[in-house]
Amino acid sequence: MSFFLKNTFLFxxxxxxxxxxxxxxxxxxxxxxxPEFPDLSxxxxxxxxxDLTIPDPLPPMDIPTDNPLTKDGVELGRFLFYDPILSGxxxxxxxxxxxxxxxxxxxxxxxxGVDGTAGIRSSMSLMNAGYVTQGLFWDxxxxxxEEQALLPVEDPIELHNEWEEVExxxxxxxxxxxxxxxxxxxxxxxEITKELAVKAIAQFERSLVSANSKYDQVIRKEAxxxxxELNGFELFFDVPNDLPDxxxxxxxxxxxxxxxxxxxxxLDSVGNLEDFVDKGLGAVTNNLFDNGKFRxxxxxxxxxxxxxxxxxxxxxxxEVIDHYNEGAHFADNIDPLIRPRxxxxxxxxxxxxxxxxxTLTDTSFVNNPAFQNPFx
Numbered sequence: 476m477s478f479f480l481k482n483t484f485l486f487x488x489x490x491x492x493x494x495x496x497x498x499x500x501x502x503x504x505x506x507x508x509x510p511e512f513p514d515l516s517x518x519x520x521x522x523x524x525x526d527l528t529i530p531d532p533l534p535p536m537d538i539p540t541d542n543p544l545t546k547d548g549v550e551l552g553r554f555l556f557y558d559p560i561l562s563g564x565x566x567x568x569x570x571x572x573x574x575x576x577x578x579x580x581x582x583x584x585x586x587x588g589v590d591g592t593a594g595i596r597s598s599m600s601l602m603n604a605g606y607v608t609q610g611l612f613w614d615x616x617x618x619x620x621e622e623q624a625l626l627p628v629e630d631p632i633e634l635h636n637e638w639e640e641v642e643x644x645x646x647x648x649x650x651x652x653x654x655x656x657x658x659x660x661x662x663x664x665x666e667i668t669k670e671l672a673v674k675a676i677a678q679f680e681r682s683l684v685s686a687n688s689k690y691d692q693v694i695r696k697e698a699x700x701x702x703x704e705l706n707g708f709e710l711f712f713d714v715p716n717d718l719p720d721x722x723x724x725x726x727x728x729x730x731x732x733x734x735x736x737x738x739x740x741x742l743d744s745v746g747n748l749e750d751f752v753d754k755g756l757g758a759v760t761n762n763l764f765d766n767g768k769f770r771x772x773x774x775x776x777x778x779x780x781x782x783x784x785x786x787x788x789x790x791x792x793x794e795v796i797d798h799y800n801e802g803a804h805f806a807d808n809i810d811p812l813i814r815p816r817x818x819x820x821x822x823x824x825x826x827x828x829x830x831x832x833x834t835l836t837d838t839s840f841v842n843n844p845a846f847q848n849p850f851x
Contacts, residue, residue: 512646512664518653520660525549525682532694532730533686536605542621542674544681547657550849552679554654555672557848560644561627562589562634569627569676570848572598575841578776579683584787588633595753597787600780602840603773605681609735613769613785616759620677625669638669645672685775685840686730693834694730700834707831710824719819721828722799722812723774732774732835738810739767741803742784748807755785764808778833779841792832796825 525544529535538544555561559568572586573579579601585594596613604611604620611617617626627633628641645651645667652664659671690708692698700708706718712729713720728734737756745751748766757766769785783789789798802817803809820828840846 512652514663515652515656516662518656520656522547522658522660527682527684529684530686530691530695532691533603533606533684534730536681536684538605538681539619539621542677544678545658547654548659548675548678549682550679551651551654551658552675552677552682553846554651554849555676556679557850560648561636561641563636563640564589567634569624572633573601575843575846576779578602578779578841580780582781584782586633588630589635590631592632594632596785597782599770599772600776601680602683602685602776603731604683606731607735609737610759610770614755614759615737615770620680621670621673624673624676624680628669641672642667642669683840683846685837687839688775688837689834690729690831691837701830703827703830704834705831706824706827707829708834710820710828711831719824721818721820721824722814723828725812726771726810727774732777733771735770737765737768737770738813739806739808740769740771740799741805741809741813741815742788742798743767743806744804745806753786767806767808774832775835776837776840778836792829793825796820796828800825 522545525546527536527538527544542548556569556573559565561568567589572581574581580598584597586598587593599611599613607620609615611620611623617623625638628636628638645655646664652661652667655661655664655667655671655675658675661667661671689698689700689704693700708714709716710718710721710723712724713722726734726736726738726740743751745767748757748763751757751767754766756768756770757763759765777783778792781790781792783792783795789795799813800818800820802815803813805815809815
């Protein structure tokens with residue numbers, strides 16, 4: 476060994492001897508610290524697209540490309556929809572205001588939130604919500620189901636919570652991290668966000684398709700109307716005959732039984748367009764001519780969704796028909812098809828109309844197991 480190598484070796488040996496003392500603890504190599512949220516990547520993520528069954532006479536549904544319906548996404552949305560974990564005091568869920576037996580309404584004139592505070596409008600049905608265009612809610616202030624699902628959580632009159640708190644609860648939940656992994660492929664529970672939560676809720680809401688009423692069965696030639704139902708059908712759609720025109724189908728046209736538009740249907744007597752207590756669409760557009768206009772809801776399952784109108788002022792279908800038959804309140808923006816002098820319907824005509832409206836009830840929809848509370 477050369478003199479240079481010998482000296483180099485001796486120098487290194489001396490350095491190591493001085494660096495190590497008897498009471499020094501050995502350095503132990505360990506795994507990285509456990510993250511705050513465990514890894515989920517070992518759970519299989521295999522999204523299965525849901526092929527929505529859209530029976531005749533409904534058209535295809537326009538589903539956003541960034542939120543396709545998947546089996547696990549819809550199921551996660553169903554759990555979140557019925558879970559009071561979304562509310563501030565964990566006593567209310569979305570479903571409290573949208574119950575299957577009420578056609579996904581709560582059958583109240585106006586709903587109360589977690590603090591017992593009443594709102595100003597009746598809860599709208601979520602049936603066939605995936606077909607709603609031109610804005611959601613009675614006043615059209617929101618355009619998509621994903622946006623809509625964000626609002627009730629932080630609304631002080633509704634669920635009165637903060638999304639940050641909801642996200643934290645979902646991340647630390649025993650079950651939800653796995654469900655979010657299966658639905659959206661997250662790798663860590665810390666990736667659970669409000670955006671993913673509302674995507675799941677929107678998927679569930681788009682799955683709420685109703686088109687198996689007696690009316691639908693008649694259209695598909697699977698059933699036949701009774702005489703009073705047929706008369707009501709002809710009154711509703713102004714079929715040319717010796718019956719008067721009830722003018723219903725203009726705002727509630729088939730097959731959705733809504734045209735997704737906004738109307739002043741003469742509910743309130745006002746001196747001018749500024750006098751509407753609830754300005755409806757006008758409060759959103761700031762257009763004076765839109766004051767007092769509200770979205771025409773679908774009449775599917777209408778017999779299950781009482782009370783009626785945006786403020787639940789009418790308790791029965793008979794009262795609704797009487798409103799149109801006896802003459803609505805005039806305003807500069809009243810819909811031209813609303814006749815201030817009434818429709819001239821007889822008592823029998825009104826009974827026939829009610830009989831037809833009952834043919835729009837889809838019991839298979841409200842009793843569908845896939846739409847019920849998963850916690851029961």
